[in-house]
Amino acid sequence: MKNKTTSVLRLLAAVASLAILGAVTSTLHAQDAPAAPAPTPVAFTNAPAAAQSAYLLAALTNGDPTPTNIAPVAVAGHTAWMMVSAALVLLMTLPGLALFYGGLVRSKNVLSMLAMCLGITGLVAIIWWAVGYSLVFGTNFASPFIGGSEFFFLKGIDSAPNTSYAYWIPQNVFCIFQLTFAIITPALIFGATAERLKFTALMAFVGLWMFVVYFPLAHMVWGATGLMNGVWNADAKIPAIDFAGGTVVHMSSGWSALILCILLGKRVGHGKEPMPPHSLVLTMIGTGLLWVGWYGFNAGSALAADSVAANAFLTTTLATAVAAFVWPLLEFILKGKPSVLGMCSGAVAGLVVITPACGFVNTTGAVIIGVVAGVVPYFAVTVVKHLFKYDDALDTFGIHGVGGTVGALLTGVLVNPSVNGNLVSDAYAAKNGLKAAIESHSLIVAQAKAAGITIALAVVGTIIITLIVKLLIGLRPTDEAEHQGLDITDHGEEGYTH
Amino acid sequence: MKNKTTSVLRLLAAVASLAILGAVTSTLHAQDAPAAPAPTPVAFTNAPAAAQSAYLLAALTNGDPTPTNIAPVAVAGHTAWMMVSAALVLLMTLPGLALFYGGLVRSKNVLSMLAMCLGITGLVAIIWWAVGYSLVFGTNFASPFIGGSEFFFLKGIDSAPNTSYAYWIPQNVFCIFQLTFAIITPALIFGATAERLKFTALMAFVGLWMFVVYFPLAHMVWGATGLMNGVWNADAKIPAIDFAGGTVVHMSSGWSALILCILLGKRVGHGKEPMPPHSLVLTMIGTGLLWVGWYGFNAGSALAADSVAANAFLTTTLATAVAAFVWPLLEFILKGKPSVLGMCSGAVAGLVVITPACGFVNTTGAVIIGVVAGVVPYFAVTVVKHLFKYDDALDTFGIHGVGGTVGALLTGVLVNPSVNGNLVSDAYAAKNGLKAAIESHSLIVAQAKAAGITIALAVVGTIIITLIVKLLIGLRPTDEAEHQGLDITDHGEEGYTH
Amino acid sequence: MKNKTTSVLRLLAAVASLAILGAVTSTLHAQDAPAAPAPTPVAFTNAPAAAQSAYLLAALTNGDPTPTNIAPVAVAGHTAWMMVSAALVLLMTLPGLALFYGGLVRSKNVLSMLAMCLGITGLVAIIWWAVGYSLVFGTNFASPFIGGSEFFFLKGIDSAPNTSYAYWIPQNVFCIFQLTFAIITPALIFGATAERLKFTALMAFVGLWMFVVYFPLAHMVWGATGLMNGVWNADAKIPAIDFAGGTVVHMSSGWSALILCILLGKRVGHGKEPMPPHSLVLTMIGTGLLWVGWYGFNAGSALAADSVAANAFLTTTLATAVAAFVWPLLEFILKGKPSVLGMCSGAVAGLVVITPACGFVNTTGAVIIGVVAGVVPYFAVTVVKHLFKYDDALDTFGIHGVGGTVGALLTGVLVNPSVNGNLVSDAYAAKNGLKAAIESHSLIVAQAKAAGITIALAVVGTIIITLIVKLLIGLRPTDEAEHQGLDITDHGEEGYTH
Amino acid sequence: MKKIEAIIKPFKLEEVKDALSELGIEGMTVTEVKGFGRQKGHTEIYRGSEYTVDFLPKIKIEIVVADGALEGAVAAIVKTAKTGKIGDGKVFVLPVENAVRIRTDETGDKAV
Amino acid sequence: MKKIEAIIKPFKLEEVKDALSELGIEGMTVTEVKGFGRQKGHTEIYRGSEYTVDFLPKIKIEIVVADGALEGAVAAIVKTAKTGKIGDGKVFVLPVENAVRIRTDETGDKAV
Amino acid sequence: MKKIEAIIKPFKLEEVKDALSELGIEGMTVTEVKGFGRQKGHTEIYRGSEYTVDFLPKIKIEIVVADGALEGAVAAIVKTAKTGKIGDGKVFVLPVENAVRIRTDETGDKAV
């Protein structure tokens, strides 16, 4: 057993080293993005009639208002959609993920999953307010790796748009929308470590992980000066694309989960006692809410209620439905019975794999992704996990780690600029090489680099943080406490009483 | 007993025959709708200023842009609303209906209800992508009974509007919105057959039923060339109206449910063992989610965030709340205790009955519908069912079949063109006779014809499909398996473990 | 015990009397608001091009269209947002609050909480349709205390905007949005009286309470001629502000709850038998849905998808997340274990306290409110309640009463006109003294008056209503019935069967 | 006095109860239990983890009867609970030394 | 040694437990059961289907005591569990032949 | 025949069952119970209301065996259920007068 663990860790270390090497090489020449000199905007009422009309049409269709020289403002339709989207992504965590995970553990640990989701929400929101948003979406450090300090404590953030990210939505709503991503990402990790990680250790881990893994990664992928922001950073050294978080959300959490669950060790009784889900009903409610909420996550990532959002809406639905069908179909073929957990797992896998691709692929791409999402994570969860014998309790790695990685790579293959003009924009994609990569069908190289960097950061970051937390707080409850369940030992409550 | 069944079936056969006769007569002279010659549109920037302004106002209020001669595009406010609506209707199935039904069965069958909803979602989405959408909303077959082949595999469907259906929303979102209807409709059926239908048989039934019942019916009612599409097809032979699916969704599923549950036979132990709902808490959660999701279903059926949607929003709320009050009031008067199940049943009945009417009636009409919806299905469920002794386990027929039929007819009585100008439009309603029917207060004739055709199609279709599935796969599990519960026998899982 | 109750009641009576005195004094000189003479509006197509453009921009950004002299209409983006908001607020009650409260009671009373929420929804909707909306938002009584009769039975209410309240949304949607507030407010009360109030008594109480407390209070605070409507009534005698219902919703329900639970007496076995929550899982689901739904409540109260809504969205999120973190932090420090119930309680407390302030304070104000919301209700619930020994079963007073009062007062301190220009508008705030109060940092005086009037009305109203209901129907079930649980005795059902 | 403990299949409960009522037996106590026996269980699979579930839901009925009523009661249970299929369950008889009715303090045969 | 099996009303559990603790009884085992007896049940109606529910929630307490402690324990239970209303429940006494404390292998009276 | 009633810690169930199966014991009945004993409980706090929970989840195993199998079965249970920590539980032995297998009407030792 010890040997197995060691060899897995060794393998990972090798992957990580290579990835880091790649990342460093790719970014040696990273430079500050030159600020475009903005002309003085005119007031709407002073603009010529044609400009006014063009401006209004742009406002309705998420067009670029720059030619009109009128400053964009928060506009009803897009603002409505982004508020809805932010609420939907919050719904994914509270109570979506809480129920999805909560149903899968034994009833004595159900509250520990709910507390995890609630606790992370509070903690991450506070960090986000203080520094997090700024470290991801600020730019005054002019760094491809991390944002800036200009928005610390959300200074200056109001309902005016931040046009580095979107023309027609208020920055404060953008900030909360992004917060909901920063909340669910670390929460995903703790499916792998379910039923055996102390709550205090969990919270400490999250506090560190945001700084070491999430903020840098999110900036690299989505920040205006980010290293791998192929769509919106003309200076991106790695012109990779990730529509809604294949790397930032799923790979980062999935790979961190793998490492953390290996370092943590298996649950007491693992492999001896049966540990079936205590309520697949909760898990199914969670799945439904995750699916519905994911429309905010994916279509909301267009940052407007526009054509790209509409495309993401369609592709998300198709990929998810197909995967939700394929996974239980495999069960039916291989084991004889299609299960509810299989359907739920397939749905989530579909959502995960389409995430980075949803705004970049067409209908056919979505169906292909759905099939792959129903097959690859299925085997990751039912075969690979048992082969390597790590206790990824609720299959965070199998679904989010593997699915996210597959999605990031598939996005490079199935990308289709006809659904999203930004993929070949003159302002960005033509400059940083994204357009060229797409036209030469070689985008997968950039995608692989981005995936490698993500894995490297998640693996190395998690190892370091885990060791720190272990030293300072310790990771596991006593065996006695683990038998009794974390609900009573960590929270002094029971999930259910009669 | 045998005799009872036979006589019920006979009665139904009679009704069905008459209805078919009516349908055939009405449609003998169906012809192809002549395609309106479209003038070449001008680009927005080239249009005169007045046209631009008119166009923009139309975009904001779901007006008709044809006079401006500028091609409509997907516009933020409507697109946002339709994405929300589609998500809300999906929420109705996952997890809304799953919980509503899941709570009503015994705990050993709870997963079978969840699997039903999830399985249908996957299967129907795949069929929809391949051919379903096209068979309903395509037009190249130029048939009043079925759509076309032009959209097979969603070919050519992108974020541009399909102006046969709506001016200002992307067709891909329209396609998914309609998919969510195609998902929930068959799922409703299996309330009637709960606790005793094999999962494989269920899935086979759905696969056939979509083609035999749903696609033709949805095209007839909502397709641009549909037989009974009074509002949007100038050539509709039967100028009936159905705002959000009284016939297409509730009658089709409700009447199919009646037939299927009779053919299937009663649950083992029915009438001997008590079979109370295992969790009214789940049922109530489901009710809440159905109600909330139904706003997407009803107000979303305006296909825009416009005045008609707003009216549907109001009428849906009033009818539902009134019915949710009247049903338990009846219980209180007749039995002494208002029950939670009664409140939930009343709410769903209200939602069902207002569905075809919501965009066509005013406030007072909605309140009347609410009262009727609280009374008629109440007696259908508590009296009629026991009289005829069929085992409509979760009352799909009593609520959706009866409620849908009542709603379709009441719509003909309470219709009020002042809330929806399309009811008397020159382009369609004046041509196909809808306007005349409304003005002469004889719309109920068309409504009755539409209801008759729906019943006929559902009854005959279900009989045929059921016989096929029975032959090929068999319908029921063994008695042993039924005792053990479908969760273990069909899905190899348990809903709850301790 | 008797003595304790008496002294509490005495204290309250004193507070109430003082408050009434204040209210009467403040309003002696209330006069009819003079109707502004409206110029004849021009049709959009006849307006000059500049007016058209200005009008369209106003439509997109919730601007004032008066200068353009074109009548405002329902516009897609705002209409979409308000339909979503109304649906979200309904979700807060069905099933949000039902689950939040339902999880906290013992399982034999879970249905009584669900029935309460469903029953109130039906009853209040019917009253609202008949007279309620009119009594709150009508104006033809020209009274600062109550609305008018012009909208009885929703006469004349259609999809045109009512510009006394909002320019760009349909009045029918506004009406339903406000209905959802009128539903959840009385439902909050019955957390305090859980497990021991007869259902019939509860319904009778609600029927009276709406007329005695809610309609007058809502008119005073939000009606166009309301006594304390500082933002929108130029003649408001008390220029107080309450963005989304600190007084109208939380204080009114919270203080009524305190009185009612004292008059009702404690649960049988209170303090002897353990009465732990039967399912914190339900409570947590409820919390998640409340939080998500509250975005409709708070940001929806902007009555548009505009900058103010966006600000409310941000402040709501921050205050809630901070409070959800601070409450369990206190538990951790004082008791050693952060609990899920603590996290849920903190979240709800944060939502309550930010409610009146959300559209009026900035980021920093929100964080301060979050901290206060995590601390003050915590002590109200864990210390004050035990000191005074009233049985506020689910802490309605501790969270909504105390939290609402704190929020109303803090709003006066933290108010910041830079996030909401209406606070210093020439049309209203400059006339009624709101602007002056804000500029002189003395708004807390008006806020205290408004709070005093609210408490007075709630306390006196509740005492009177309770006595009436006690006389006519009786309040409590027999001890036997209370032991058995209200689900069986009042509703003839069980929440769960196996 | 004797105590009868019968383990039966859950769906037989109503029938057994009715049969006992007809015999004039006015009280019994019922518990949901899990039974392990010759009746084989089933396999559940959760994402590749297979569990053999040998413990099947059963109902335990406990009845304390006067000695004279024993035989009839046991016979009634055996008759109505029988399906002839494996897993039908068992009836055990145990001696009881005393019984008290809490409400009345009656003891012995009068208490049951 | 004797085994006491008491069927009581659920809300009496705390009181009974406290009374027994005061007697120095340090162990007991409690089960949620359903009781059928003279106490009449209630009717539940689900959409027109009426069910008579005769099985009411009860608590079963099992205590094994040394012979000497029997009488006191039974008396304490009867006293504290009594409400005087129908359905208060029963106390049964059964003979026990041996007891083992798993932790220590102690047997007999020392084990309870 | 004897009836063994063993109260054990829940997570020991599988092990005990396997040990008994190896001895050739083919049937048993299991109930989820709550135990009160020397093992101390824990405190739960719900918004300032503190409850001491003394009733801990335990599993009760009931096995009726022929007299000859008694000793082995008890020993196996005690051995596998032991953790050495307080709260390991008890084994009680009660006399059984008869057993019937419902399916076959077999009685006595053949029935178990």
Ligand SMILES: Nc1ncnc2c1ncn2[C@@H]1O[C@H](COP(=O)(O)OP(=O)(O)O)[C@@H](O)[C@H]1O
């Ligand atoms: N020796 C035993 N002691 C206690 N309970 C037993 C014993 N043998 C069987 N049971 C109970 O009886 C049930 C049925 O027994 P099983 O062997 O499956 O079938 P059958 O009764 O038809 O022989 C078991 O599930 C178990 O609950």
Ligand SMILES: Nc1ncnc2c1ncn2[C@@H]1O[C@H](COP(=O)(O)OP(=O)(O)O)[C@@H](O)[C@H]1O
């Ligand atoms: N003969 C019996 N055997 C086993 N349990 C019994 C018997 N008679 C009664 N009980 C249990 O005692 C409970 C109370 O009995 P019941 O007849 O309702 O009232 P009372 O104890 O006041 O006479 C029943 O619900 C049942 O659980």
Ligand SMILES: Nc1ncnc2c1ncn2[C@@H]1O[C@H](COP(=O)(O)OP(=O)(O)O)[C@@H](O)[C@H]1O
């Ligand atoms: N006298 C008794 N009668 C019935 N059950 C008992 C008795 N004493 C203990 N038990 C059961 O045994 C369990 C373990 O007992 P406890 O005193 O906690 O530890 P130990 O068995 O290590 O002495 C208790 O939880 C209870 O279920």
